[in-house]
Amino acid sequence: MSTSWAQRIRDCAFSPVYQQQVLKVKNATISRQIFEDSIRHYIQNKKNRGGRTAEKIIRIPVVVHVIHNNPDSLTIGGRGNANISVEQIESQIRVLNEDYRRKEGTNGYNTNAVGADMEIEFYLANRDPNGNATTGITRRYRNKSIYSIDTDLETVSATSYWPSDRYLNIWVLPDIYSYLGYGQFPASTSVPGLSSYFQDYAHTDGIFVAHQYFGSTGDLADQSYALGRTVTHEIGHWLGLIHTWGDEYCGTDYCDDTPPTESANSTRFCNDRYSNCVSGQTTRNMIENYLDYSPDACMNVFTQDQKDRVRAVLELSPRRKQLVNANNSLEETSTLQLKVYSNPIQNKILYFDATFQGLHSVKYQLTNTQGYTLFHSEANNQPSSSYSIPVGQLTPGTYILTFATESEKASHRIAVP
Known part of the structure; x- marks a missing residue:
């Protein structure tokens, strides 16, 4: 374990990586400004229409x-092991949902007058890019203990990557030089004649984080950054x-309800910090904001203007x-509903939708009529989704599909011809 962990102060690579892109990509600064203008116009037009x-x-x-x-590689979890446990990974997903939903009774709740529920939820993917069932976790061994944001992003993504227009990729690394993590800024809208900001960086589009700052349990380096807020910040x-x-x-952060801040x-x-960015006026910094560099225990605020900006970016x-x-095509239902396609089964695959309200821990199984x-x-933390089960090895007959959340269960009889 690196003894330098305990001496670190939060720093993320967002600004230096952006400066690199400005040097690499022709007209990147102009494209970025056009992107900012389009965000501002989108938000204003929506407000003018009275839209939610x-x-x-x-x-x-x-x-x-x-x-x-x-x-x-078979040893998972434990002190000093970058091959972190499922529990550590699931703790990070839980923290994200507490923070982005301003969930009452958790560290993510606040009573700030401008605080907002971002109405964004995260879940470990249940289908891989080929449509197969997955845990949403991949594991890869590389004989390297520390990575550089400046030089190693492409190498890391080449090791393991899923399409960034379908998934949020999070790469958890043994350690990162100088930084706790990095989140790639969105590609801007396409502008004729200009290189679109981050348009050509699809394979590094996601979050990179040192494993000792990931989640709220497991192999964590430092109590100042042990509540999972590094990833909340980088996803911001x-x-x-x-x-x-x-x-x-x-x-400027282009959000009027975050006070002007010197640094x-x-x-x-x-502790409270203050700025004098406006002539003759002293204002308190919003150190509780997830986009500051405060310790994890201080953070619990996204603002309404930040929410408006994120919705425009999306x-x-x-x-x-x-x-x-x-990933948001299925409408929720007030109670658990199963919709099975092509029954009797065709093409040796059982396709079905399971819809309900919110995120739930889910279990589903296929049994024969004898209960085997x-x-x-x-x-865990799954939304309403489409599922598939291969049934090509089953003999003709009747089978039972059962799907359950923590509070509901539904079954459907399946015919395999």
């Missing part, structure tokens, strides 16, 4: 790529949010919009 910030909750499937340096960037100080002295709260404390950024559209289980799967 969100018509429904948006759910985002996550794939966690554990890139570890433990030669014993992935959704188009900017640091509250705008990455320059008294800069980051780069401390281990939750409409205007091509990959973000494709991801949302690909032929297929079983389960997952």
Whole structure:
């Protein structure tokens, strides 16, 4: 274990990576400004129409790529092991849902007058890019203990990657030079004649985080950053949010309800800090905002303007919009409902939809009429989804599909010709 972990102060690579892209991509600065103008116009037009910030909750499937340096790949979890446990991964998903839903009774709740429920939920993907059942977790061994945001992003994504227009990729690494993590900013709208900001970086589109700052349980390095807020912060960037100080002295984050701020709260404390960005006026910094650099225990606020900005980005950024559209097609139902397609089964695959309200731990299985289980799967924090079960090895006959959440259960008789 690196003894330097305990001395670190939160820092993320968003600003330096952006500066690199400005140097690499022709007209990147112009494209970025056009993107910012389009966001501003989108928000204003929606307000002028009297539209709501969100018509429904948006759910985002996550794939966690554990890139570890433990030669014993079968050993999962434990102190100093970057091949982190399922429990550590699931704790991070839980924290994201507490923070992005402003969930009462959790660390993500606040009573701030401008605090907002972002109405975004995250879940470990239940289908891989080929449509097969998955846990939403991949594990890959590489004999490397520390990675550079400057030089290693493409190498990491080449090790394990799922299409970024369908999944939020999170790469969990043994350690990262200088930073706790990094979240890639959205690609901007296509502008004729201009290189679109991050348009050509689909394979690194996601979150990179050192394993010791991931989740709220397991192999964590430092109690200042042990509540899972590093990933909450980096996903904020992935959704188009900017640091509250705008990455320059008294800069802008394009959100009017976050106070003007001179600089980051780069401390281990939750003490009040103040800025003098407006002539003759002293304002308190919003150190509770997830886009500051405060310790995890301080953070619990997204604002309404940040929510408006994220909703605009999800409409205007091509990959973000494709991801949302690909994964939010099923309407919720007030009670658990099963819809089975092609019964009797055709093409040796059972396809069905399971719809309900919210996110739930789910279990589903296929049994024969004698009660013997032929297929079983389960997952936590799942939304209404489409599923498939291969049945090509089954003999002709009648089978029972059962699907259950924590509080409801539904069954359907299946005929295999």
